[in-house]
Every structure is written in C-alpha cells, then in structure tokens.
Amino acid sequence: xxxxxxxxxxxxxxxxxxxxxxxxxxxxxxxxxxxxxxxxxxxxxxxxxxxxxxxxxxxxxxxxxxxxxxxxxxxxxxxxxxxxxxxxxxxxxxxxxxxxxxxxxxxxxxxxxxxxxxxxxxxxxxxxxxxxxxxxxxxxxxxxxxxxxxxxxxxxxxxxxxxxxxxxxxxxxxxxxxxxxxxxxxxxxxxxxxxxxxxxxxxxxxxxxxxxxxxxxxxxxxxxxxxxxxxxxxxxxxxxxxxxxxxxxxxxxxxxxxxxxxx
Numbered sequence: 001x002x003x004x005x006x007x008x009x010x011x012x013x014x015x016x017x018x019x020x021x022x023x024x025x026x027x028x029x030x031x032x033x034x035x036x037x038x039x040x041x042x043x044x045x046x047x048x049x050x051x052x053x054x055x056x057x058x059x060x061x062x063x064x065x066x067x068x069x070x071x072x073x074x075x076x077x078x079x080x081x082x083x084x085x086x087x088x089x090x091x092x093x094x095x096x097x098x099x100x101x102x103x104x105x106x107x108x109x110x111x112x113x114x115x116x117x118x119x120x121x122x123x124x125x126x127x128x129x130x131x132x133x134x135x136x137x138x139x140x141x142x143x144x145x146x147x148x149x150x151x152x153x154x155x156x157x158x159x160x161x162x163x164x165x166x167x168x169x170x171x172x173x174x175x176x177x178x179x180x181x182x183x184x185x186x187x188x189x190x191x192x193x194x195x196x197x198x199x200x201x202x203x204x205x206x207x208x209x210x211x212x213x214x215x216x217x218x219x220x221x222x223x224x225x226x227x228x229x230x231x232x233x234x235x236x237x238x239x240x241x242x243x244x245x246x247x248x249x250x251x252x253x254x255x256x257x258x259x260x261x262x263x
Contacts, residue, residue, distance in 0.1 A: 126152035126230040128189065128237045129262060136250065141196035142224040142239065146189045152228040155186040159197040161204050162221040163213075171223060171240045171259035180225065189228070197224045214245045222250055223259065235263040 126148035136143065142159055146152050158180040168174050186195045204222070212218040220243035227236050240259040241250025252260055 121231050121233075124149045124231075125233075126150050126189070126191070126228060126235075127262070128152055128155070128195075128226055128228060128235075130239050130252075131194070139196070139198070141198040142222060143194055143196050144189070144224075144226060144237070145194050146191050148230065149191055150230055151191065152189040152230055155189050155195060155226060155228040156183045157186050157195070157197045157224065157226040158183055159222070159224045161207060162223060163207060164219050164221065165217065167219050167242075168221060168255045171221065171255050173258070174255075175223065175259065180223065183227075186226070195226075197226065208243065213243065216245060219243065221256070223256075237262050 126146050128144050129147055131143060131145045144157075160180045162168070162174075184197070186197075189195050204220075207213060207218075207220050210218065213220055221240060222243070223240045225236065225238045227234060229235075238259055238261050239252065240256030241252050242254050242256055243249075244251050
C-alpha cells in the first residue's frame with residue numbers, strides 16, 4: 001500500500017515539473033524569424049525600350065563629344081604644324097637671303113680685288129710699242145720701246161718686209177695665209193729702253209730705193225710682231241706700216257689696221 005502511494009506521488013511530481021517547464025518555456029521571448037524573399041517582376045517591354053534608347057543616346061552623345069574633341073585636337077595640331085612649317089619656310093627664306101647677300105658680297109669683293117689687280121698690273125706692267133709712226137731706226141729696223149714701269153722679259157720678235165703691186169686690204173688675213181717665218185730672241189727690255197727688229201733678208205733699204213717703189217707702182221709693207229712676259233703673263237704687240245714715198249715714212253693705216261694691236 002505504501003509502495004502504491006509512492007508511485008502515485010512520483011508520477012504527480014513528474015507531471016508538476018513538466019508543467020513548470022512548459023510554463024517557463026512559454027514565458028521566454030521567442031526569436032524573430034526573418035524570411036528573405038525576392039520579388040520577380042515580369043519585364044516591361046516599354047521600359048526596356050526606353051532604357052535601350054537612353055543607352056543609345058548616351059553612346060551617340062559620347063561618340064559626338066569624342067569626335068569633336070578629336071577634331072579640336074587635330075585642328076590644334078594642324079595649326080601648330082602649319083605655324084611651324086611657316087616659321088621654317090620663313091627661316092629658310094631668311095637663310096637663303098643671307099646666303100645670297102654673302103655670295104653677292106663675296107662676288108663683289110672678288111670682282112673689286114680682281115679689278116684692283118688688273119689696274120695695278122696695267123699701271124705697272126711692261127708695254128712695248130712703236131715710239132713714232134715712222135717706226136724705223138737708223139739702220140732700217142722696226143724700233144720698239146718699253147713704255148711700262150717694269151721690265152719686259154723673254155722678248156721674242158718677228159719682222160717681215162712684204163712688197164705688193166696691188167696693195168693688201170687685210171693684213172691679218174694675209175699673214176694668216178702667209179705666216180711670218182721664225183722668231184728672234186731679243187732678251188729683256190728695261191723700262192724706257194729700246195729694241196729694234198730687223199728683216200732677216202736685210203733688203204728693206206734696197207727696196208725703198210727702188211724706182212718703182214718711189215713711183216708708187218710697188219707698195220712696201222713692214223709687218224712686225226713681238227711677244228714678251230710681264231707679271232707672269234704673255235703679251236703680244238703687232239705693228240704694220242705701209243711705206244709712203246712722199247712722206248718717207250710708214251703709215252699704220254689702210255690695210256694694216258686689221259693687224260695692228262697691243263695686248
């Protein structure tokens with residue numbers, strides 16, 4: 001009997017504890033349950049079209065802005081390039097003008113120097129010529145004189161006596177066809193000194209005494225040429241005279257003018 005009471009009491013105690021636990025459990029705050037959910041809306045075609053249009057417009061605007069920026073950059077570069085090109089052209093033009101001016105100055109200086117050199121040589125050089133129109137010395141030779149201020153070196157000469165019944169209209173052409181033979185070496189002629197050229201045949205005096213020459217039926221020509229050096233340059237003096245019996249002298253005119261010259 002006692003055992004049964006203990007059993008019943010034990011069962012009663014267990015039920016009481018169970019009831020207390022349930023009450024304690026229900027009195028505690030319960031945790032909030034969070035539910036995450038996504039709402040899937042059905043895409044709107046009109047909104048999608050507007051979004052695409054906005055994207056296209058933005059892209060076009062960006063392209064337009066980029067194109068203008070590129071154009072502005074290219075224009076600026078082109079302006080700088082053209083300006084640099086113009087500056088280069090101007091600099092080159094100025095350089096060319098400076099070079100041309102320098103060339104002109106150098107040319108003018110050279111010409112002036114050459115002119116001064118020519119004038120100096122012309123004033124100081126040796127000049128061989130006939131001291132008078134007659135041109136004869138006492139022995140019948142062609143007499144030359146150095147009228148210059150420096151010696152005439154390496155003087156070489158030729159002399160020819162040419163008789164003609166018809167006259168010679170162009171002595172230069174005649175001598176070209178009938179050259180004067182040989183050269184004689186006269187050496188050096190100092191300033192103011194004389195040198196005489198003689199015909200190798202020595203027949204001038206006899207010819208001038210001939211009756212036909214005195215009557216003018218035969219014309220006598222004396223043709224001479226001398227070459228000499230002065231200031232390391234070779235010069236030539238040529239003289240021709242036609243004998244005039246009435247004047248007893250040689251006249252350098254008539255056909256002799258084409259031969260006569262002084263270098």
